[in-house]
Amino acid sequence: MTDSEKTPGGASGGAAAGHPERTVGHTGEESHPPPPLTVTDVTVRFAGLTALDSVSFTVEPGSVHAVIGPNGAGKSTCFNVLSGVYRATSGSVRLGRTELTGLAPHRVAALGIARTFQNLALPPHATVADSMLLGRHRLTRAGFLATGLRLPSAAREAREHRARVGEIAEFVGLAGDLDRPAGALPYGKQKLVELGRALCMEPTVLLLDEPVAGMTADERRRTAAVVAGVREGLGISIVLVEHDMGVVMRLADAVTVLDFGRRIAGGTPAQVQSDPAVVRAYLGESPQSAETAANEEATP
Numbered sequence: 189m190t191d192s193e194k195t196p197g198g199a200s201g202g203a204a205a206g207h208p209e210r211t212v213g214h215t216g217e218e219s220h221p222p223p224p225l226t227v228t229d230v231t232v233r234f235a236g237l238t239a240l241d242s243v244s245f246t247v248e249p250g251s252v253h254a255v256i257g258p259n260g261a262g263k264s265t266c267f268n269v270l271s272g273v274y275r276a277t278s279g280s281v282r283l284g285r286t287e288l289t290g291l292a293p294h295r296v297a298a299l300g301i302a303r304t305f306q307n308l309a310l311p312p313h314a315t316v317a318d319s320m321l322l323g324r325h326r327l328t329r330a331g332f333l334a335t336g337l338r339l340p341s342a343a344r345e346a347r348e349h350r351a352r353v354g355e356i357a358e359f360v361g362l363a364g365d366l367d368r369p370a371g372a373l374p375y376g377k378q379k380l381v382e383l384g385r386a387l388c389m390e391p392t393v394l395l396l397d398e399p400v401a402g403m404t405a406d407e408r409r410r411t412a413a414v415v416a417g418v419r420e421g422l423g424i425s426i427v428l429v430e431h432d433m434g435v436v437m438r439l440a441d442a443v444t445v446l447d448f449g450r451r452i453a454g455g456t457p458a459q460v461q462s463d464p465a466v467v468r469a470y471l472g473e474s475p476q477s478a479e480t481a482a483n484e485e486a487t488p
């Protein structure tokens with residue numbers, strides 16, 4: 189991956205111009221590298237079917253970690269365990285020293301793990317700004333009463349949140365769309381609104397569920413550039429479940445490969461790309477042709 193590919197506004201993207209300063213969070217405090225996200229021996233069983241079988245991997249701080257595998261490999265199950273939607277039958281998921289296993293999704297989110305959805309989950313008539321403001325909910329300090337009574341403190345806080353939404357909108361390339369209904373935007377931009385809403389939570393870990401699924405080639409490139417920019421500019425750890433091998437190869441620092449619920453390989457994109465077990469399971473081709481195919485997909 190070249191530097192330009194990693195940066196929004198670079199050759200492959202042109203998505204976003206301004207990075208919000210990494211040190212300027214909603215609190216104005218200095219941000220620290222996120223703790224590692226450690227998945228240890230996670231098993232998930234559904235009525236006799238083992239969807240995940242003792243899977244372990246670590247998402248290193250500030251890295252993009254892709255989870256890939258053929259259909260039914262267990263990627264979505266893994267994603268759902270990380271976001272708290274599914275409870276692991278056994279094993280553990282930790283953010284630093286904090287155990288996440290068994291926490292409800294809103295508790296996981298409150299710990300700074302934001303997610304996007306494979307299918308769009310935007311309020312249909314809300315503007316882009318209001319949709320993104322939803323992501324600020326957990327950071328809102330003014331209580332119901334202060335907001336309802338329109339106290340100056342609540343008004344000031346609301347202004348600060350809107351300003352931050354503006355910065356993040358610029359970062360993901362939506363600055364010109366803030367007042368438009370999110371539902372009226374092209375699909376690729378709606379997905380960026382979702383990404384922006386997740387970033388508005390000021391997460392330390394971002395879980396992306398097939399972020400480029402259903403996009404045109406141009407939208408894929410723009411979105412990949414934004415994701416690369418998030419990693420570069422904000423230092424957030426990113427877990428990426430994605431079918432598009434080109435995007436995975438371009439964005440990921442590390443890849444975990446699942447097949448029939450088992451982790452069959454892990455390493456850098458180059459390592460897994462030439463791993464015979466991966467080629468057999470995932471690509472079903474000879475290592476030579478698999479590598480060629482992935483390289484071709486990675487070429488914009």
Ligand SMILES: Nc1ncnc2c1ncn2[C@@H]1O[C@H](COP(=O)(O)OP(=O)(O)OP(=O)(O)O)[C@@H](O)[C@H]1O
Pocket residue numbers: 234237238239257258259260261262263264265266
């Ligand atoms: N809620 C559930 N109840 C029963 N079985 C499930 C459930 N969710 C997933 N499975 C099964 O677990 C296995 C793994 O599914 P999962 O959706 O995690 O795979 P995946 O890698 O995300 O597949 P795809 O790429 O097709 O989305 C599959 O056999 C699937 O049918």
